[in-house]
Amino acid sequence: MTRGVAITGAGAVTSLGRSLEETWRSLAACDTIAAPPGGSSSSSELARGHRVTVRSAAEFGITAREAWLMGKHGLLLVQVGKEVLRGSSLDRAMPPAAEIAFYAALGIVDPAPEDLSRAVLDSLRDGRFDVELFFSKGYRAIHPLWPLSALNNVGFSLACQHLGISGENGVFSPGADASLLAVVEAAWAVAAGRAKVALAAGVSETCSASSLARAWLCGDGSETGWVPGEGCAAVALERVADAEARGATILANVVAWGFACGEDGPAAIRTAITAALRDAELGPRDIDATFFAGTEVGQQENAEMVAVADLFPGSDRARPLLAIPRSIGNMLAAAGVAGLVLAAQALHLQHLPAALLASGRAVSPQQAPMGLLGHERPLRRIAVVSRGHGGQVAAVVIEDTR
Amino acid sequence: MGMVTPLGRDVEETFTRAAAGESGVRAITSFDTSGLPCRIAGQVDDAWLEDGATDRMHGLASRGLRLMLSAGRQAATAARLHEVASRQRVGVALGSHGDYPSLDQILLLHRHTDGKGRWNLPGLARTAGYDSRQLFRRKPDVTAGLLAATFGCHGPNLSLVSACAAGAQAIGEAYRLILDGGADVMVGGGCEATVNFMGLLGFTLLHALAEEAPAPETASRPFDRRRNGFVLSEGAGAVVLEAEDHALARGATVLGEVLGYGDSADAYRITDAHPLGTGAALAMQSAIREAGLSPDEVDVINAHATSTVQGDIAEARAIAEVFGDRSRTIPVTANKSMLGHTIAAAGAIECILTLVGMHNALILPTINYRTPDPRCPLDVVGGAARVKEHRVALSNSFGFGGQNACLCLGRGDD
Numbered sequence: 076m077t078r079g080v081a082i083t084g085a086g087a088v089t090s091l092g093r094s095l096e097e098t099w100r101s102l103a104a105c106d107t108i109a110a111p112p113g114g115s116s117s118s119s120e121l122a123r124g125h126r127v128t129v130r131s132a133a134e135f136g137i138t139a140r141e142a143w144l145m146g147k148h149g150l151l152l153v154q155v156g157k158e159v160l161r162g163s164s165l166d167r168a169m170p171p172a173a174e175i176a177f178y179a180a181l182g183i184v185d186p187a188p189e190d191l192s193r194a195v196l197d198s199l200r201d202g203r204f205d206v207e208l209f210f211s212k213g214y215r216a217i218h219p220l221w222p223l224s225a226l227n228n229v230g231f232s233l234a235c236q237h238l239g240i241s242g243e244n245g246v247f248s249p250g251a252d253a254s255l256l257a258v259v260e261a262a263w264a265v266a267a268g269r270a271k272v273a274l275a276a277g278v279s280e281t282c283s284a285s286s287l288a289r290a291w292l293c294g295d296g297s298e299t300g301w302v303p304g305e306g307c308a309a310v311a312l313e314r315v316a317d318a319e320a321r322g323a324t325i326l327a328n329v330v331a332w333g334f335a336c337g338e339d340g341p342a343a344i345r346t347a348i349t350a351a352l353r354d355a356e357l358g359p360r361d362i363d364a365t366f367f368a369g370t371e372v373g374q375q376e377n378a379e380m381v382a383v384a385d386l387f388p389g390s391d392r393a394r395p396l397l398a399i400p401r402s403i404g405n406m407l408a409a410a411g412v413a414g415l416v417l418a419a420q421a422l423h424l425q426h427l428p429a430a431l432l433a434s435g436r437a438v439s440p441q442q443a444p445m446g447l448l449g450h451e452r453p454l455r456r457i458a459v460v461s462r463g464h465g466g467q468v469a470a471v472v473i474e475d476t477r
Numbered sequence: 478m479g480m481v482t483p484l485g486r487d488v489e490e491t492f493t494r495a496a497a498g499e500s501g502v503r504a505i506t507s508f509d510t511s512g513l514p515c516r517i518a519g520q521v522d523d524a525w526l527e528d529g530a531t532d533r534m535h536g537l538a539s540r541g542l543r544l545m546l547s548a549g550r551q552a553a554t555a556a557r558l559h560e561v562a563s564r565q566r567v568g569v570a571l572g573s574h575g576d577y578p579s580l581d582q583i584l585l586l587h588r589h590t591d592g593k594g595r596w597n598l599p600g601l602a603r604t605a606g607y608d609s610r611q612l613f614r615r616k617p618d619v620t621a622g623l624l625a626a627t628f629g630c631h632g633p634n635l636s637l638v639s640a641c642a643a644g645a646q647a648i649g650e651a652y653r654l655i656l657d658g659g660a661d662v663m664v665g666g667g668c669e670a671t672v673n674f675m676g677l678l679g680f681t682l683l684h685a686l687a688e689e690a691p692a693p694e695t696a697s698r699p700f701d702r703r704r705n706g707f708v709l710s711e712g713a714g715a716v717v718l719e720a721e722d723h724a725l726a727r728g729a730t731v732l733g734e735v736l737g738y739g740d741s742a743d744a745y746r747i748t749d750a751h752p753l754g755t756g757a758a759l760a761m762q763s764a765i766r767e768a769g770l771s772p773d774e775v776d777v778i779n780a781h782a783t784s785t786v787q788g789d790i791a792e793a794r795a796i797a798e799v800f801g802d803r804s805r806t807i808p809v810t811a812n813k814s815m816l817g818h819t820i821a822a823a824g825a826i827e828c829i830l831t832l833v834g835m836h837n838a839l840i841l842p843t844i845n846y847r848t849p850d851p852r853c854p855l856d857v858v859g860g861a862a863r864v865k866e867h868r869v870a871l872s873n874s875f876g877f878g879g880q881n882a883c884l885c886l887g888r889g890d891d
Contacts, residue, residue, distance in 0.1 A: 083670045100748075109776075122550060124788070138486040144747060167551070172744060172891055173741065175761055177742070181638070183575065183615060183616060183617070185615065186577070186583075186585045187503030188583050188586040188590050189587070189590065191583050192583060192587040195580060195583060195584055195587075196587075204580060204584075205512075206511055206512030206513060207512045209512075210512060210513075214682065219682060219683075220680075220683075221682065221746070221749065222679030222683050223683070223748070223877065223878075224640075224678065225577070225679070226574075226640055226744065226878065227574070227617070227638035227820060228638055228639045228640050228848075228876060228878050229877070229878045230881055231745060231878070231880075232742060232743070232744075232747060232879045232880060233747050233878075234743075235742040235744045235879070236742075236744040236745065236746075236747075236879075237744075239744070239757065240740060240742060240744060241741055241742045241755075241756060242742070243739070243741060243742070243763070244639075244741070245637060245639065245650060245743050246637060246638050246639050246880070247635055247636060247638070248617045248618065248637075248638040249616060249617060249618055249636075250618045250622075250636070252634075253635075253636070256633070256635055257862070260650065260653070261652060263657050267797050269763070282821065283504065284613075285503060285586075285612065292481070332657065332659075334568065334632060334633035334634070335565060335631055335632070336568070336622070336630065336631050336632065336633070337631045338571070338626065343631070346565055346631065350565070354658075382840065401840060410618070413695040419504055448890045463618065463620030463622075464620060465616075465618050465620075465621070465634070466622060466625075466626075467618065467622060467634040475867070
């Protein structure tokens with residue numbers, strides 16, 4: 076069903092760049108963030124995160140009130156959405172709003188303790204929360220629209236408003252597989268003719284106290300832990316015929332996908348990739364590189380390498396394996412589409428940034444004798460795989476159209 | 478199909494009591510509501526809930542998950558889900574929102590953050606009384622992941638967080654996944670467990686709740702001129718969706734059919750529905766079109782109708798936009814009059830009640846509909862349930878923020 080769907084625009088904001096172009100340039104220069112950057116946000120050495128800077132809301136005609144409601148999630152969606160529409164030239168002749176679909180994965184929107192704690196502290200009587208005191212005084216310290224700001228879909232809905240989109244839509248949350256689900260839903264929307272254009276996006280959790288605490292509890296800070304990366308990525312999808320008719324540049328075609336869910340990491344990854352290959356009537360030999368987008372640097376990366384070693388036996392093991400979080404952190408809900416955007420760029424430019432190559436340091440040669448030092452033949456197809464902490468895995472295959 | 482609601486522990490009990498016009502709205506008993514302007518809600522009896530499936534899950538078992546497990550178990554059992562051999566072709570799509578931190582937790586967290594986004598994490602970890610798993614219960618995908626683990630669903634796994642539209646969107650996305658060949662079977666649905674102090678506080682601050690009613694049972698009054706807000710509620714609904722040929726091949730009983738699904742974004746204002754119901758109309762039109770039908774072929778509408786002043790008017794206008802003059806004669810029912818608003822579960826629960834109504838030739842009543850609002854000129858089924866054969870129905874769900882979903886449903890026996 077996904078055949079005949081073209082990626083005609085791509086954008087990203089990551090800790091390596093304020094746009095896809097900047098991010099790619101940094102990657103090409105082997106820029107990495109192996110050490111916590113200056114923007115690291117915690118007083119605790121155990122909690123690291125890689126923040127991004129969002130452009131001014133006013134640049135996009137977003138009021139201060141809306142910006143507060145949208146939070147960083149919504150603002151990133153608008154910023155990257157605009158980049159995608161501009162890059163695909165769709166901004167010059169936008170289809171009617173109802174014919175544009177929008178699917179996105181959003182990281183958890185956490186209530187900041189400080190959003191409420193002032194009001195709660197003002198409402199304590201003899202050390203206990205007093206409801207009457209709260210409603211007579213304490214509640215004034217809470218922003219009147221605070222309850223809306225805590226809903227995951229509010230930033231998304233405001234982004235729809237500012238991007239001029241009113242077609243079919245969905246918000247998935249918050250696993251690392253979720254934005255590849257968004258890509259597949261968007262691809263179906265255009266393939267089935269329900270939408271003329273579809274955006275698919277992902278936004279990470281913001282590096283808030285709560286998200287960093289969650290990451291820390293998940294193993295961040297340990298030898299084999301992971302580092303959360305803030306950011307957003309998005310693609311514009313159209314039917315190939317529509318894209319060609321308007322003379323758009325096609326970065327790549329979405330040709331296959333597969334999903335799986337299970338506690339056995341390698342098995343779930345194998346299942347998702349196998350389902351994707353079957354979907355496109357492809358074999359392992361048809362895949363020139365694999366991008367892992369939602370990996371942890373340690374244990375989970377091992378699971379992925381073991382899975383790929385099983386799937387690509389013999390000489391096919393020489394195919395490059397790339398681990399996106401090595402350079403830009405684990406973008407969680409944005410991870411899948413961030414991987415897809417970088418894979419599309421790699422296909423388009425026929426280049427694999429060395430900064431993304433997985434090391435395989437903790438995997439025995441028998442398990443994962445991957446060729447990690449570049450590639451010798453043209454890149455035709457890349458599989459992008461992303462696995463969430465809940466065991467959900469999504470795989471999408473894209474191919475060069477030239 | 479399975480559900481657990483303030484009206485009953487399963488589909489049969491909920492439908493029977495709803496058909497009798499009973500209300501599940503009561504004074505809140507699960508926590509102290511002293512001083513709160515709204516002290517009523519729809520609450521599910523704890524005795525109806527599962528404890529949590531496995532030891533591994535136990536610490537992560539939020540109330541939402543327990544509600545969902547109860548509904549999911551009923552649906553899985555009725556559908557004989559365990560008999561489906563290819564588990565990689567069985568997926569889960571759920572509308573759910575993670576647990577919100579309680580007031581006590583927020584106070585506890587406050588002691589370990591400096592107000593500028595910095596934590597003393599080792600200090601938090603050492604704190605007695607704070608369960609760090611709370612942070613995971615906040616994750617919406619935990620419910621979908623654990624439900625999949627419980628029922629051995631190794632296929633696609635989706636968590637939708639589109640507020641009040643989430644349950645219907647989950648069923649809609651599950652339907653599309655099957656239609657597009659991504660799965661043979663999907664467990665779709667939604668759950669909500671927001672009846673707690675923080676949930677009530679949030680909606681109170683938004684002035685969204687019904688605060689004035691002579692009795693809890695009369696507070697939810699969709700399309701009635703005296704309505705003044707919605708009643709918060711909790712529950713879960715689950716359906717097992719299956720490709721028709723797959724269901725027939727394994728001898729499964731077909732309880733209904735998703736004929737079409739439409740969704741849209743208002744792209745208007747974040748605090749209000751579009752006053753003309755433009756987005757809602759678009760969703761209904763898409764669902765009818767996808768079903769290959771015309772508006773004239775729709776027999777009944779199960780409205781979103783939360784009992785807010787503006788929301789009900791916008792929906793009435795959307796119905797008029799889609800159905801023209803027929804909007805005054807097509808029967809409209811509002812299940813939230815009896816159940817309250819179960820947020821992410823509402824779309825799933827109302828989808829199921831719509832299907833059961835079709836098979837019983839019964840349109841559920843909209844209780845408390847006594848003084849029609851002239852701004853909502855619809856044939857609202859007020860008073861008692863209406864006996865009427867019907868074969869095609871719409872079930873509407875519209876979310877805060879302007880996300881709209883509509884399921885076009887059939888009996889499945891045509």
